[in-house]
Each structure stands twice: as C-alpha cells, then as structure tokens.
Amino acid sequence: MKLNYSFLFAIPLALILIMDQMFIELASPNDEMGQGALLNMIVKGMAGVSILYCCLFFKRMSNYMKFAFFLLMLYVGALAFESKYFYGSFMVYPHVFVKVLIFAYSFFVYTFYKGNYHLNMKHIVWFILAGFWLNVLLVNPHTLSVSAFTNHERGVYSTSVYMLVVPFLYFLSNYFYNGKFMSLFWSFFVLFAIFFFQHRTVWISTAFVLVVYYLLIRLKTDKPINFLTKLLPIGTIVGVLAIIASGFILSIHPEIIDKVQESFSDIENFESQGTGGWRYQQWLSYLPFIQDNFLLGMRFEGFELPIQFYRDDIDAPVFEDGNGHHFHSFYVEIFFYTGLIGFLLYLLIGLYPIVKAIRQRVLTINQIILVAFVSSGFIFGISYVLPVFFYGVLGWAIAAIEMEKVTYSTFVRESGMRMKARRLDRKQELQTL
Structure with missing residues (x-):
C-alpha cells in the first residue's frame, strides 16, 4: 500500500495554529498559569524561528514581500535600538515587540509554501x-x-x-x-x-x-x-x-x-x-x-x-x-x-x-x-x-x-x-x- 505523505506539508501552518487557546488548553488543561507560560514560550520561539527561516530563504519571496519583510525588520531593529538606548536592554518589554513580531508568522508560512506549495486544505x-x-x-x-x-x-x-x-x-x-x-x-x-x-x-x-x-x-x-x-x-x-x-x-x-x-x-x-x-x-x-x-x-x-x-x-x-x-x-x-x-x-x-x-x-x-x-x-x-x-x-x-x-x-x-x-x-x- 502506497502511503500519501502530503499531510506533512501541513506541519508548518499547524505550528502557527496550535498557538490558539483551544490547543493550549488541550496541552495544559485547568492550569491557567501553565497555559500562559506555554503560550509565551511558543510565541517567542516561533517568532525567532520565523525570522531566521525568512532570512535564510529570503530569495523565495516576491519583490513586494521582500520589501514588506525588510520594512518589518527595520521597524523591529528600531525598537531594539530604542530599547537599548533608553533602558540598557535590547528587548526590555517583549510584550511590545510581540505586537509587530507576530507579523513574522505570515512571512514564515508564506516563505515556506512559496518553495513547497503542496498543502492540501483538507x-x-x-x-x-x-x-x-x-x-x-x-x-x-x-x-x-x-x-x-x-x-x-x-x-x-x-x-x-x-x-x-x-x-x-x-x-x-x-x-x-x-x-x-x-x-x-x-x-x-x-x-x-x-x-x-x-x-x-x-x-x-x-x-x-x-x-x-x-x-x-x-x-x-x-x-x-x-x-x-x-x-x-x-x-x-x-x-x-x-x-x-x-x-x-x-x-x-x-x-x-x-x-x-x-x-x-x-x-x-x-x-x-x-x-x-x-x-x-x-x-x-x-x-x-x-x-x-x-x-x-x-x-x-x-x-x-x-x-x-x-x-x-x-x-x-x-x-x-x-x-x-x-x-x-x-x-x-x-x-x-x-x-x-x-x-x-x-x-x-x-x-x-x-x-x-x-x-x-x-x-x-x-x-x-x-x-x-x-x-x-x-x-x-x-x-x-x-x-x-x-x-x-x-x-x-x-x-x-x-x-x-x-x-x-x-x-x-x-x-x-x-x-x-x-x-x-x-x-x-x-x-x-
């Protein structure tokens, strides 16, 4: 019997979907503090992975998306510089950075499927x-x-x-x-x-x-x-x-x-x-x-x-x-x-x-x-x-x-x-x- 491995291409998008509260609750039911810590860890980790992946496969993007990604990184860099200059730390309040770093998830999913467009909506x-x-x-x-x-x-x-x-x-x-x-x-x-x-x-x-x-x-x-x-x-x-x-x-x-x-x-x-x-x-x-x-x-x-x-x-x-x-x-x-x-x-x-x-x-x-x-x-x-x-x-x-x-x-x-x-x-x- 020949197995269909196309479901594996759903994994990158699934990594973003699991950050929704319904999946977080399944991972840590009846533990609000544990849910918050888990979500915080995944959000920050995936933000870093997303930016790194997009930088490595930057050439996959269309010219428009390259421009948009460059502006996002420019803004994040400006925030880091402001944080270092006024507070002595490159990321003094991660809560603020997440408000724009969350956009990187779109670039990550886009960049992956731009090079591996085998995703089945089913x-x-x-x-x-x-x-x-x-x-x-x-x-x-x-x-x-x-x-x-x-x-x-x-x-x-x-x-x-x-x-x-x-x-x-x-x-x-x-x-x-x-x-x-x-x-x-x-x-x-x-x-x-x-x-x-x-x-x-x-x-x-x-x-x-x-x-x-x-x-x-x-x-x-x-x-x-x-x-x-x-x-x-x-x-x-x-x-x-x-x-x-x-x-x-x-x-x-x-x-x-x-x-x-x-x-x-x-x-x-x-x-x-x-x-x-x-x-x-x-x-x-x-x-x-x-x-x-x-x-x-x-x-x-x-x-x-x-x-x-x-x-x-x-x-x-x-x-x-x-x-x-x-x-x-x-x-x-x-x-x-x-x-x-x-x-x-x-x-x-x-x-x-x-x-x-x-x-x-x-x-x-x-x-x-x-x-x-x-x-x-x-x-x-x-x-x-x-x-x-x-x-x-x-x-x-x-x-x-x-x-x-x-x-x-x-x-x-x-x-x-x-x-x-x-x-x-x-x-x-x-x-x-």
Missing part, C-alpha cells in the same frame, strides 16, 4: 475540527447544554470559533463544486457550532465572509455557480427539518428564544449593552493617548502607562498594572502601541492578497476561500485582537495568490491562443471558399 480543515471538538469534549464539556447556551457560558474562546469559518467555507465549496451532500451536512454542522457558541463578533464576521465569498464566486471564477439551483432543494428540506426540530426544542426550552433576541439586541445596541458596551468604554479610556501618539504610538511608554480602564462598581482598574494593556480590539491595540506606522506595516500584508485577488482575472476556489476569510479580519479586529492563527492563514493566502495564479494565467493565455488559432483557421477556410 488536512488543515480536519486538523482544526479535531482540535476544536477535542477541546469541547475534553476540556469544556459543560458548554454542550441548553443551560450553558441560555446562561451565556460559552467556554470556548472566540478565536477558536472564528477558526471554524475556514472549515465552513471548505465544506460549502466542496458541495457547490463536487456535489457531495456529506459536505453540505458538514457545512451546516460547522455553521451550527458557530451559532451555538454565541460569539456575536464571529456571527458578523461569518456573514461578512459569505458576502465576500459570493462576490468572488460570481466575479472571479471560470466556474460560475447557480446558487439558487444548488441551495433551493436542499435548503427547503433542511429548513423544514430545522423548523420541526426547533419547534420541538423551543416548546421544551422557550428561554432559548429570549436568549437569541437578547444577543441580537446586544449587537444593535453595542454602545450600551453586552460586551460591546464594555469594549466601547475601553476604547474611550485610551482614545486620548492614541490621539496624542497617533503616528508612532506609545511603544515602551505604553507598557509602563498605568491601566486606564476602570470598573465603575469598585472604582479599580480592570487589569493589573505591570503586565501591559489587554485590549479587545486590534485597532486600539495596534494604534496604542505602534501608531499609524505599525498599522501600515500590517496593511502591507493584510491588504496584499485582497488587492491581488481584485486585480486577478480568475481565482481558484482555494484562493477565494482564503481571501474571503482574510478579508473578515478587518471586521473581527474591531472587537478582538487578531488571533495568532490568523497570521498563519494570511501567509497561506498570500502564497496561494502568488502560486496558484500561474496555473490560471497559463490556462487563460493558452485558451486565448487556441481561440485565436481557431479564428485564423476559420478565416483561412472562408477565404478558400
């Missing part, structure tokens, strides 16, 4: 699902109940649920293009999990992803889909079954309806209700410091700044001083610590696959899935700091955009040449007649 999808459900069943089994849903005991972190968007798009595409009904079942199953764990930001991000996915399918593929024909028959059956099942469940647990209504109400009134109001107050607390340091950010002074976000009930800081500031928004964090310069460094890679996809005439299904997901980071980042795994998927998306376009551009060029040849043959035939 392997990543099942790796994510295995990690997610092992976490739920072994570490957070209490979350699988109606009472957990109605009491908002989510258990699973928002970043872990957000990761499920990739499998959801994969199974949905597998149904659309291969007609596999089992894939449709899996897509509904994953979508239900996204809904059940009640991270409203993930709900909104998923809706945004579907809009981008639909537009890219309609405008950027040579394999158009009749969504109505594909979804109407199955959607009708699933809809009827869902209504029957939900009617039975809701008759026993009517409080579910109240909980869903409350969640949507929190989305509509984010400034005053739910965790959205909490984030809004945090943003207002740090806005003056962001405005005063808009271009360069506060960097090390930001780390030393006392916590500005206070609890009204006890008039005390929400977090402990001396451990940095823990923001619930990518935009607040990046502008607070690194200012506009740091945000532009992110945009250099964050927008790159999206702009390339818009300019490219035809996209593969892999490219569409990855670009749609990466675009949702601009939505998810409003309420949460972008998770570590996101940067790995971003690097994968950039590699896919640069590598897979060769096949399609060649296909388009050859198709055009064949059409031109047929027109010439036809013209000659008419002249002969």
Whole structure:
C-alpha cells in the first residue's frame, strides 16, 4: 500500500495554529498559569524561528514581500535600538515587540509554501475540527447544554470559533463544486457550532465572509455557480427539518428564544449593552493617548502607562498594572502601541492578497476561500485582537495568490491562443471558399 505523505506539508501552518487557546488548553488543561507560560514560550520561539527561516530563504519571496519583510525588520531593529538606548536592554518589554513580531508568522508560512506549495486544505480543515471538538469534549464539556447556551457560558474562546469559518467555507465549496451532500451536512454542522457558541463578533464576521465569498464566486471564477439551483432543494428540506426540530426544542426550552433576541439586541445596541458596551468604554479610556501618539504610538511608554480602564462598581482598574494593556480590539491595540506606522506595516500584508485577488482575472476556489476569510479580519479586529492563527492563514493566502495564479494565467493565455488559432483557421477556410 502506497502511503500519501502530503499531510506533512501541513506541519508548518499547524505550528502557527496550535498557538490558539483551544490547543493550549488541550496541552495544559485547568492550569491557567501553565497555559500562559506555554503560550509565551511558543510565541517567542516561533517568532525567532520565523525570522531566521525568512532570512535564510529570503530569495523565495516576491519583490513586494521582500520589501514588506525588510520594512518589518527595520521597524523591529528600531525598537531594539530604542530599547537599548533608553533602558540598557535590547528587548526590555517583549510584550511590545510581540505586537509587530507576530507579523513574522505570515512571512514564515508564506516563505515556506512559496518553495513547497503542496498543502492540501483538507488536512488543515480536519486538523482544526479535531482540535476544536477535542477541546469541547475534553476540556469544556459543560458548554454542550441548553443551560450553558441560555446562561451565556460559552467556554470556548472566540478565536477558536472564528477558526471554524475556514472549515465552513471548505465544506460549502466542496458541495457547490463536487456535489457531495456529506459536505453540505458538514457545512451546516460547522455553521451550527458557530451559532451555538454565541460569539456575536464571529456571527458578523461569518456573514461578512459569505458576502465576500459570493462576490468572488460570481466575479472571479471560470466556474460560475447557480446558487439558487444548488441551495433551493436542499435548503427547503433542511429548513423544514430545522423548523420541526426547533419547534420541538423551543416548546421544551422557550428561554432559548429570549436568549437569541437578547444577543441580537446586544449587537444593535453595542454602545450600551453586552460586551460591546464594555469594549466601547475601553476604547474611550485610551482614545486620548492614541490621539496624542497617533503616528508612532506609545511603544515602551505604553507598557509602563498605568491601566486606564476602570470598573465603575469598585472604582479599580480592570487589569493589573505591570503586565501591559489587554485590549479587545486590534485597532486600539495596534494604534496604542505602534501608531499609524505599525498599522501600515500590517496593511502591507493584510491588504496584499485582497488587492491581488481584485486585480486577478480568475481565482481558484482555494484562493477565494482564503481571501474571503482574510478579508473578515478587518471586521473581527474591531472587537478582538487578531488571533495568532490568523497570521498563519494570511501567509497561506498570500502564497496561494502568488502560486496558484500561474496555473490560471497559463490556462487563460493558452485558451486565448487556441481561440485565436481557431479564428485564423476559420478565416483561412472562408477565404478558400
């Protein structure tokens, strides 16, 4: 029997994915201090490995990515020089360095797959699902109940649920293009999990992803889909079954309806209700410091700044001083610590696959899935700091955009040449007649 070793090419990306909290909890369950120490060790270690690997295989990068990587290293070097000059140490507060060193994960994944583009999305999808459900069943089994849903005991972190968007798009595409009904079942199953764990930001991000996915399918593929024909028959059956099942469940647990209504109400009134109001107050607390340091950010002074976000009930800081500031928004964090310069460094890679996809005439299904997901980071980042795994998927998306376009551009060029040849043959035939 011949073994397929292609799954080995998933390892570099998996090294980034395992830094998500659901994998960290599996490695050290019920030990928050141990989880923090483990994550801290992996984050720093992988940052060093990523930079070293990118330097060794720098020539693999496209000219644009070489330029972006050079600017990132220039910024990190400037931070190290500032740290040495003012504090006598090249890395006085690693917490600050990580805010930009995390970008190196994208370059690492991109550089590896630029030279070894043999990654099968199926392997990543099942790796994510295995990690997610092992976490739920072994570490957070209490979350699988109606009472957990109605009491908002989510258990699973928002970043872990957000990761499920990739499998959801994969199974949905597998149904659309291969007609596999089992894939449709899996897509509904994953979508239900996204809904059940009640991270409203993930709900909104998923809706945004579907809009981008639909537009890219309609405008950027040579394999158009009749969504109505594909979804109407199955959607009708699933809809009827869902209504029957939900009617039975809701008759026993009517409080579910109240909980869903409350969640949507929190989305509509984010400034005053739910965790959205909490984030809004945090943003207002740090806005003056962001405005005063808009271009360069506060960097090390930001780390030393006392916590500005206070609890009204006890008039005390929400977090402990001396451990940095823990923001619930990518935009607040990046502008607070690194200012506009740091945000532009992110945009250099964050927008790159999206702009390339818009300019490219035809996209593969892999490219569409990855670009749609990466675009949702601009939505998810409003309420949460972008998770570590996101940067790995971003690097994968950039590699896919640069590598897979060769096949399609060649296909388009050859198709055009064949059409031109047929027109010439036809013209000659008419002249002969």
